[in-house]
Amino acid sequence: MAVLEIQNVTKTFGSGSVRAVDDFSLTVGDGELVCLLGPSGSGKSTLLRMVGGFETPTGGSIRIDGDDVTKAPPEKRPTGMVFQSHALWTHMNVFKNLAFGLKLRRLPPEEIKRRVEAILELVGLPGYGTRLTHQLSGGQQQRVALARSLVLEPKILLLDEPFASLDQHLRERLREEVRDIQQRLKITTLFVTHGQDEALAMADRIVVMRDGKMEQVAAPDTLYREPQTPFVAGFIGTMNLAEGVVSDGTFTRGPFTMPVPVGDGAAILAVRPEALGLAPGGMGDIHRVTDFGTHGIVDVDLPDGFRFKAMVPEAREWKAGQKVDLKPRAFSAYRDNAVIYRSQAAS
Amino acid sequence: MSTLVDKRRIDWAGIAFAVVLTLVIIFPLIVVGTWAFANVWRYPAIIPQEFGLRYWGTTLSRQDVWTSITMSLSLSLMVTLLSCIICLPAAYAFARMSFPARNLLFFSFLAGQAFPKFGLLVAIAGIFLHLNLIGNFWGVVMIQLVGTLLYMIWIPVAAFQSVDRRMEEAARDVGASPFRVFWSITLPQAGPTIAAAVLLSFVGTFYETEGAWLIGAPAIRTMPVLMISFINNQPVIQYGAVLSVLLWIPSFFAILFARRVVNSSSFARGFGG
Ligand SMILES: Nc1ncnc2c1ncn2[C@@H]1O[C@H](COP(=O)(O)OP(=O)(O)OP(=O)(O)O)[C@@H](O)[C@H]1O
Numbered sequence: 282m283a284v285l286e287i288q289n290v291t292k293t294f295g296s297g298s299v300r301a302v303d304d305f306s307l308t309v310g311d312g313e314l315v316c317l318l319g320p321s322g323s324g325k326s327t328l329l330r331m332v333g334g335f336e337t338p339t340g341g342s343i344r345i346d347g348d349d350v351t352k353a354p355p356e357k358r359p360t361g362m363v364f365q366s367h368a369l370w371t372h373m374n375v376f377k378n379l380a381f382g383l384k385l386r387r388l389p390p391e392e393i394k395r396r397v398e399a400i401l402e403l404v405g406l407p408g409y410g411t412r413l414t415h416q417l418s419g420g421q422q423q424r425v426a427l428a429r430s431l432v433l434e435p436k437i438l439l440l441d442e443p444f445a446s447l448d449q450h451l452r453e454r455l456r457e458e459v460r461d462i463q464q465r466l467k468i469t470t471l472f473v474t475h476g477q478d479e480a481l482a483m484a485d486r487i488v489v490m491r492d493g494k495m496e497q498v499a500a501p502d503t504l505y506r507e508p509q510t511p512f513v514a515g516f517i518g519t520m521n522l523a524e525g526v527v528s529d530g531t532f533t534r535g536p537f538t539m540p541v542p543v544g545d546g547a548a549i550l551a552v553r554p555e556a557l558g559l560a561p562g563g564m565g566d567i568h569r570v571t572d573f574g575t576h577g578i579v580d581v582d583l584p585d586g587f588r589f590k591a592m593v594p595e596a597r598e599w600k601a602g603q604k605v606d607l608k609p610r611a612f613s614a615y616r617d618n619a620v621i622y623r624s625q626a627a628s
Numbered sequence: 629m630s631t632l633v634d635k636r637r638i639d640w641a642g643i644a645f646a647v648v649l650t651l652v653i654i655f656p657l658i659v660v661g662t663w664a665f666a667n668v669w670r671y672p673a674i675i676p677q678e679f680g681l682r683y684w685g686t687t688l689s690r691q692d693v694w695t696s697i698t699m700s701l702s703l704s705l706m707v708t709l710l711s712c713i714i715c716l717p718a719a720y721a722f723a724r725m726s727f728p729a730r731n732l733l734f735f736s737f738l739a740g741q742a743f744p745k746f747g748l749l750v751a752i753a754g755i756f757l758h759l760n761l762i763g764n765f766w767g768v769v770m771i772q773l774v775g776t777l778l779y780m781i782w783i784p785v786a787a788f789q790s791v792d793r794r795m796e797e798a799a800r801d802v803g804a805s806p807f808r809v810f811w812s813i814t815l816p817q818a819g820p821t822i823a824a825a826v827l828l829s830f831v832g833t834f835y836e837t838e839g840a841w842l843i844g845a846p847a848i849r850t851m852p853v854l855m856i857s858f859i860n861n862q863p864v865i866q867y868g869a870v871l872s873v874l875l876w877i878p879s880f881f882a883i884l885f886a887r888r889v890v891n892s893s894s895f896a897r898g899f900g901g
């Protein structure tokens with residue numbers, strides 16, 4: 282049972298010139314895994330480090346199970362952090378790495394031994410206690426780092442891009458393992474990543490961050506289907522985001538026009554490649570066709586150079602240089618960084 | 629076939645290098661070593677007429693030799709100890725904290741090395757004369773302490789800086805206090821490199837002559853100073869030779885110690901920064 286409440290937290294660096302985290306609020310429920318997703322520099326690590334106690338917020342408060350820990354040092358917090366660079370202590374073997382925190386808690390040696398062995402079992406490294414850290418592969422090191430946090434049974438688990446240095450294959454395997462362990466232990470978790478598939482695969486909820494602010498928080502499926510801002514739309518999956526003008530219910534960008542039932546003014550039209558149909562016509566030129574076997578991706582250029590991506594079931598029907606019309610089957614429209622229209626079945 | 633020929637080609641540059649090294653380093657060592665064990669060696673013989681330990685006996689029975697050995701050891705130990713006490717906390721501060729005039733202070737430790745050392749020593753000797761520190765144990769300690777600052781600040785600063793901050797944060801995270809982190813993580817991580825610096829400062833102090841001579845004379849005589857005076861003033865070469873062979877002992881032990889305590893890679897890191 283552990284709830285993390287982040288309230289109006291702000292962090293500025295360098296006499297206020299850099300607002301790394303800006304008035305951020307979030308509540309992570311008991312046993313929930315929330316991913317912080319965002320581009321580089323959006324403040325994800327800073328936020329996580331404030332929860333872990335490695336940075337002090339400039340403003341706002343952080344509570345764990347109702348206890349205010351805003352100013353508590355890391356060693357006084359019930360949080361466990363896994364770092365990107367694993368940060369294992371290279372002068373200790375695996376057992377000592379895992380036992381260090383338990384020793385500080387003055388547990389009896391047999392108890393320490395029992396707990397360390399149990400946690401090694403849990404992360405799939407039984408019998409690895411006597412290994413030195415450099416005798417482990419990258420994936421194993423990261424598992425030990427995870428075990429080092431888990432063995433202390435923290436209320437809140439914090440992970441800062443723990444798999445960033447691993448290859449794609451290993452990353453996918455480890456994230457499934459971590460998700461399994463997290464669900465088995467029902468441990469409240471905050472997970473930083475800038476890989477959207479990682480977030481979509483693991484999270485109960487995803488927070489999209491931009492310039493230190495929360496852009497949107499939602500379950501993965503909602504986030505993909507109902508992005509609240511063009512930024513989120515562009516960040517999750519592939520999205521065609523065409524800026525244009527609406528007048529009398531018609532959206533126009535160069536020769537590309539289509540009916541959009543919103544008021545007059547500038548607007549951004551958002552269409553997923555899989556919702557963009559093509560037909561012979563004259564709006565744009567096919568720049569390239571990429572055949573993936575199961576489907577094809579067609580790049581269509583407008584005369585002003587703007588490029589749409591459309592997914593087609595059969596790539597061989599389309600050729601570079603061909604002139605085509607664009608027929609969105611489902612779309613959204615944004616104005617002033619907010620949704621103003623979503624077509625039925627917008628995907 | 630051409631590769632075979634290549635492999636067998638004689639490495640003339642390497643041989644020349646080895647020869648020069650032998651002439652410059654090994655040959656003088658052999659000559660001195662031979663002198664130390666020669667009872668009789670008169671011109672023009674290429675090897676001594678009589679080998680033996682006669683001069684070891686006479687040298688080691690001299691009171692001034694023994695006082696100089698104790699003097700050298702206690703000086704080096706005292707200087708190294710004080711240097712650790714002063715420099716290691718300072719190095720940690722330089723590496724980890726930011727305070728006003730940090731860089732200025734940091735480079736001031738180097739300034740002592742930037743000027744011709746002898747000139748500086750003479751100036752200091754002038755001051756020490758007024759303070760009654762000439763010919764005084766603590767006067768020599770102070771002057772030799774200055775000589776160790778370079779190693780004992782720069783190398784440990786590099787060592788502390790190269791400790792991964794994430795490792796320290798991870799230790800805080802599992803519940804260690806800042807002091808415990810320093811003791812259990814930072815120090816062991818920086819340890820081998822710092823050991824290299826301590827060793828360097830001990831050996832460097834042991835062999836230091838200029839300061840010891842200028843400030844210490846005549847009351848304080850270290851082994852190297854005594855050896856120089858033997859070589860300058862004694863008609864018997866063997867005294868100086870025996871003493872210089874004795875002088876090899878600390879550096880020999882230093883190297884042995886270094887190989888045991890410090891693995892070679894981190895030892896090298898100490899010098900590489
Ligand atoms: N110690 C610091 N001093 C000054 N500025 C900092 C500091 N730490 C972070 N910042 C700034 O705060 C902003 C957010 O940084 P942060 O590390 O939280 O980003 P991030 O989202 O984790 O990025 P990445 O995905 O690259 O890890 C950046 O502009 C960064 O330059």
Ligand SMILES: [Mg+2]
Nearest residue numbers: 325326327441
């Ligand atoms: Mg980061």
